[in-house]
Amino acid sequence: MRRPTKARWVLRIVVVxxxxxxxxxxxxxxxxxTFAHGLGPVITALTEPEVVFAFELTISVAFWAVVLNTIxxxxxxxxLVRYTFPGRRALNAxxxxxxxxxxxxxxxxxxxxxSGRTGWLGRTLESAGxxxxxxxxxxxxxxxxxxxxxxxxxxxxxxxxxxTEQEQAARSLGASGLQTFLRITLPAIRWxxxxxxxxxxxxxxxxxxxxxxxxxxxxxxxQTATLLVEERYQQFGAANATTAYAAAFVLALLxxxxxxxxxxxxxxxxxx
Amino acid sequence: MTQTAPPPxxxxxxxxxxxxxxxxxxxxxxxxxLGLGIALVWFxxxxxxxxxxxxxxxxxxxxxxxxxxxxxxxxxxxxxLTVGQAVLVTAVNVVIGTAIAWVLVRDHxxxxxxxxxxxxxxxxxxxxxxxxxLLSLYGPSSPLGLNWANTQIAVFLAFLFVTLPFIVRTVxxxxxxxxxxxxxxxxxxxxSRFTTFRMIILPSLAPAITSxxxxxxxRAISEYGSLVLLSGNLPYSTExxxxxxxxxxxxxxxxxxxxxxxxxxxxxxxxxxxLDVLSRRVARYG
Numbered sequence: 001m002r003r004p005t006k007a008r009w010v011l012r013i014v015v016v017x018x019x020x021x022x023x024x025x026x027x028x029x030x031x032x033x034t035f036a037h038g039l040g041p042v043i044t045a046l047t048e049p050e051v052v053f054a055f056e057l058t059i060s061v062a063f064w065a066v067v068l069n070t071i072x073x074x075x076x077x078x079x080l081v082r083y084t085f086p087g088r089r090a091l092n093a094x095x096x097x098x099x100x101x102x103x104x105x106x107x108x109x110x111x112x113x114x115s116g117r118t119g120w121l122g123r124t125l126e127s128a129g130x131x132x133x134x135x136x137x138x139x140x141x142x143x144x145x146x147x148x149x150x151x152x153x154x155x156x157x158x159x160x161x162x163x164t165e166q167e168q169a170a171r172s173l174g175a176s177g178l179q180t181f182l183r184i185t186l187p188a189i190r191w192x193x194x195x196x197x198x199x200x201x202x203x204x205x206x207x208x209x210x211x212x213x214x215x216x217x218x219x220x221x222x223q224t225a226t227l228l229v230e231e232r233y234q235q236f237g238a239a240n241a242t243t244a245y246a247a248a249f250v251l252a253l254l255x256x257x258x259x260x261x262x263x264x265x266x267x268x269x270x271x272x
Numbered sequence: 273m274t275q276t277a278p279p280p281x282x283x284x285x286x287x288x289x290x291x292x293x294x295x296x297x298x299x300x301x302x303x304x305x306l307g308l309g310i311a312l313v314w315f316x317x318x319x320x321x322x323x324x325x326x327x328x329x330x331x332x333x334x335x336x337x338x339x340x341x342x343x344x345x346x347x348x349x350x351x352x353l354t355v356g357q358a359v360l361v362t363a364v365n366v367v368i369g370t371a372i373a374w375v376l377v378r379d380h381x382x383x384x385x386x387x388x389x390x391x392x393x394x395x396x397x398x399x400x401x402x403x404x405x406l407l408s409l410y411g412p413s414s415p416l417g418l419n420w421a422n423t424q425i426a427v428f429l430a431f432l433f434v435t436l437p438f439i440v441r442t443v444x445x446x447x448x449x450x451x452x453x454x455x456x457x458x459x460x461x462x463x464s465r466f467t468t469f470r471m472i473i474l475p476s477l478a479p480a481i482t483s484x485x486x487x488x489x490x491r492a493i494s495e496y497g498s499l500v501l502l503s504g505n506l507p508y509s510t511e512x513x514x515x516x517x518x519x520x521x522x523x524x525x526x527x528x529x530x531x532x533x534x535x536x537x538x539x540x541x542x543x544x545x546x547l548d549v550l551s552r553r554v555a556r557y558g
Contacts, residue, residue: 007465023394078308079308100543101536102493102513103514104494105537109326112322213521229398233404248401263392
């Protein structure tokens, strides 16, 4: 490269300064605010029953959303890559829709269908004894909705890349569909599947807008961790602020840990 | 075989002279057909039926009701703010996102790997926490002495934060694939660095920049969580489309909510279709 120095330095400084001002410094300030009075108040805040409940709810919701998305995500990916059927291209495009639809629209959409009072399916489900909206099933649906594309988008390129030769060989040697999937397809996509799971877990733990509409946000019943951060931040008093920051810090920490896991795993996949 | 035929058709073609293989194919076709059917039902129950419900609800009052909801002054103000800021943010991202991708791919300095993680933080961070994060530097207790909370600058900042990864992540892989030989050839033929960039690099990056821009626009107009604590949601001033929808939902006015939501849904659909067309044109899938 000719004359690399000056332009390169300017660009490097602009980029680092931009990221510092937009992401690094603000995130660091939140960490600082969380531990402004040491570790004690943070631990007290995080052991409050309401906080413990909110995190337990968030974790169990995220777990079920990820389980559902993993199973159906693999199914939809196989459908998109290995089969041709009318509407495949439309499905392929629609799978990405949850990433660009507003979480508020997601919440509204689920409310319209699953609300026990007016929903298309909600009334039937309610009379069968299953409350969806303002209850954990609704929160799981909202969380699963927004992270559907994550698993699919990780797996689809890998399925394209590995092709069908090995699967066909296995089948021609008499392996059943399930055997072929478990012994050929699954090992080939395992890394992509793992990223998908970690990323959708991170996303599920932090879902807020869609959950806000379908959960009702009642403390100790349907209040998830993100809803708790909002409620506490808007209430007055230092104790509430500490709780908001502590919960936000834990959520941020989980997100960053998930990111670091995925970033450090990626090269492994490329080598294998 | 099963690749070119829809799953239910595969077993019908299979049974013939070779029994064992035929039977294996049959059970495979039936089992995977069933599994894939369930996946589709799940996707419909989760995504397609609810989104259809929004459109049905929006059209419930007829065209004139729909139009009067959308021309309500407060709704117009919210939509204008949302689209205006989203366009602005996307324009900024086109420049800075491409620059960041360039630095991450072509430049080498200690700590570059940290920046890789930093780029993805806005994507992974819960949006409510993103609002809190921005508030710490640009809110009332800012160490810089800025207080942009509850202003339109706050909306701009929130959009800028949540859309950071999109263009970087779409441009980066293309830049990695780009052969440096072509640029060297251009340079050796006397092209200046700027000419090389404009004539060689930019055209190759254009599709990636376009799709990143579309994604970041779609993300910006649908943003909600990071604004809750940051922008104050003041009508006619910092209220964005999502907040407008939410206040309709909270007032149990689902027709109005669905009408505004249908606009956001439509924009998301347009973006998705445009991206699909673009990626097909670039990759020539067929």
